[in-house]
Amino acid sequence: MLWSLTKILIFVVAIAAATLGAGYLMETQGGVMVTVGGVEYALTPLMSVIALGVLIVGLWVILKLMSLLVAVVRFLNGDETAISRYFDRNRERRGYEALTEGMMALASGEGRTAMDKARKAERLLRKPELTNLITAQAAEVSGDRRKAEEVYKRLLQDDTTRFVGVRGLMKQKLNDGKTDVALKLAETAFALKPKHTETQDVLLKLQAEKKDWTGARATLNAKLKHGSLPRDVHKRRDAVLALSEAKDLTDEQSTIEMREASIEANRLSPDLIPAAVLAAKSYVAQEKPRYATRVLKKAWEAKPHPDLAAAFAEIEPSEEIAARIKRFGALTKSTQDHPETCMLMAELHISAEDFPAARRSLGDLWETDPTTRTLTIMAAIERGEGADDAVVKGWLAKALTASRGPQWVCDSCHNIHTEWAPVCENCQSFDTLSWKTPPAGEGVSTTGVEMLPLIVGALEKPAEEPEPETEAATNTIEANSDPEDAALVVEK
Numbered sequence: 001m002l003w004s005l006t007k008i009l010i011f012v013v014a015i016a017a018a019t020l021g022a023g024y025l026m027e028t029q030g031g032v033m034v035t036v037g038g039v040e041y042a043l044t045p046l047m048s049v050i051a052l053g054v055l056i057v058g059l060w061v062i063l064k065l066m067s068l069l070v071a072v073v074r075f076l077n078g079d080e081t082a083i084s085r086y087f088d089r090n091r092e093r094r095g096y097e098a099l100t101e102g103m104m105a106l107a108s109g110e111g112r113t114a115m116d117k118a119r120k121a122e123r124l125l126r127k128p129e130l131t132n133l134i135t136a137q138a139a140e141v142s143g144d145r146r147k148a149e150e151v152y153k154r155l156l157q158d159d160t161t162r163f164v165g166v167r168g169l170m171k172q173k174l175n176d177g178k179t180d181v182a183l184k185l186a187e188t189a190f191a192l193k194p195k196h197t198e199t200q201d202v203l204l205k206l207q208a209e210k211k212d213w214t215g216a217r218a219t220l221n222a223k224l225k226h227g228s229l230p231r232d233v234h235k236r237r238d239a240v241l242a243l244s245e246a247k248d249l250t251d252e253q254s255t256i257e258m259r260e261a262s263i264e265a266n267r268l269s270p271d272l273i274p275a276a277v278l279a280a281k282s283y284v285a286q287e288k289p290r291y292a293t294r295v296l297k298k299a300w301e302a303k304p305h306p307d308l309a310a311a312f313a314e315i316e317p318s319e320e321i322a323a324r325i326k327r328f329g330a331l332t333k334s335t336q337d338h339p340e341t342c343m344l345m346a347e348l349h350i351s352a353e354d355f356p357a358a359r360r361s362l363g364d365l366w367e368t369d370p371t372t373r374t375l376t377i378m379a380a381i382e383r384g385e386g387a388d389d390a391v392v393k394g395w396l397a398k399a400l401t402a403s404r405g406p407q408w409v410c411d412s413c414h415n416i417h418t419e420w421a422p423v424c425e426n427c428q429s430f431d432t433l434s435w436k437t438p439p440a441g442e443g444v445s446t447t448g449v450e451m452l453p454l455i456v457g458a459l460e461k462p463a464e465e466p467e468p469e470t471e472a473a474t475n476t477i478e479a480n481s482d483p484e485d486a487a488l489v490v491e492k
Contacts, residue, residue, distance in 0.1 A: 095124030111142025163192045213245035239269030244422040271302035277311045304340035355384040375399035
């Protein structure tokens with residue numbers, strides 16, 4: 001408001017000053033005589049001032065016209081001028097408008113429109129590093145994969161856009177299932193930008209799929225170095241890779257290397273069950289049972305597992321059953337209330353034909369956590385204590401429809417595996433298998449009471465002709481459960 005009043009006041013003062021000046025010039029005597037072509041022109045003081053002003057303006061216009069003429073000539077010769085800069089700014093403005101519209105169309109999923117706008121922007125801006133990427137993405141959205149691949153290859157020619165081109169081609173090859181080519185491209189992208197988290201993850205996954213454990217461990221170390229992976233997660237996954245390398249060496253029968261790799265895997269992650277089992281077997285092969293016992297005890301305290309019990313039994317494969325029960329008591333001392341410990345000790349007592357002790361060891365697990373394994377153990381106990389066949393068959397009938405208990409389940413796709421693997425065979429995810437109970441009705445247990453012969457040895461009793469009812473129960477078990485389950489119950 002104040003500034004507006006000030007401007008009005010200045011305008012009034014200027015008009016007043018001009019009026020006073022004009023009045024003063026009109027009252028002034030004399031003038032100016034100008035002769036042009038023999039003709040004399042007498043100008044009053046006021047007219048002289050006006051003529052001078054017109055002359056100055058005319059000279060300014062003439063100079064500008066001459067400058068414009070020179071600029072036009074230079075423009076026609078291709079030199080940098082204000083005219084060329086004006087047209088360049090106008091073209092650049094329209095180019096960026098087209099680029100913006102293309103990005104909006106791309107975000108809206110309008111691939112064809114985005115490609116048209118990208119072509120217009122490329123023609124106006126002449127900056128392929130900006131327009132090629134939108135063109136490639138628009139081509140992918142519209143389904144023109146050939147065009148997208150062509151543009152990505154053009155991006156490879158510029159150092160500033162090479163990574164984008166390699167990454168785009170890598171994704172295309174992954175979608176096409178060409179993992180070998182994708183792996184090479186991922187390695188190239190990783191070399192260009194080792195800190196790029198997505199590239200690290202893709203490269204690690206592809207290396208794990210191809211069982212390139214050495215390369216995968218190098219990639220994992222890079223993730224730790226650049227801060228894209230917590231140290232505890234790195235330690236766990238490094239152990240998984242070391243274990244995978246050890247398992248491959250086992251297949252190749254490279255004994256010394258296998259031992260070193262398995263022990264290294266167990267050192268990195270003592271609670272990794274397959275690593276503990278493989279390390280224990282390595283120590284047993286080296287005739288170091290104390291080291292094997294220590295490894296298995298530490299893993300058992302972290303997470304009791306049937307595979308650990310089986311490996312613990314292999315340390316002393318020919319020991320008497322009483323000695324075995326005593327030795328397993330030391331293993332399970334710290335986890336007496338764990339379901340796996342209860343089932344393990346019950347199986348051991350069954351092998352010793354101490355069925356009351358087996359019942360006490362199992363406790364009420366058959367009621368609180370009824371699984372195929374716990375109910376089958378109850379059937380064996382009832383048979384050992386001389387219960388009627390109807391009672392035994394009742395337990396077996398429950399076992400057939402009960403949960404199969406914990407299994408190796410993928411955390412990503414929930415696929416069930418018969419044994420641990422570093423990569424899920426269904427979704428190809430790395431280090432996603434967990435030992436847990438899957439939803440009801442999914443899969444068959446791989447570590448039920450078939451673990452019993454590995455822990456306690458086969459039960460030997462005189463073979464008897466099974467009664468008709470027992471034979472029917474046997475047929476039912478063989479048709480719906482594991483063969484060892486049926487053999488155990490019927491034999492008892």
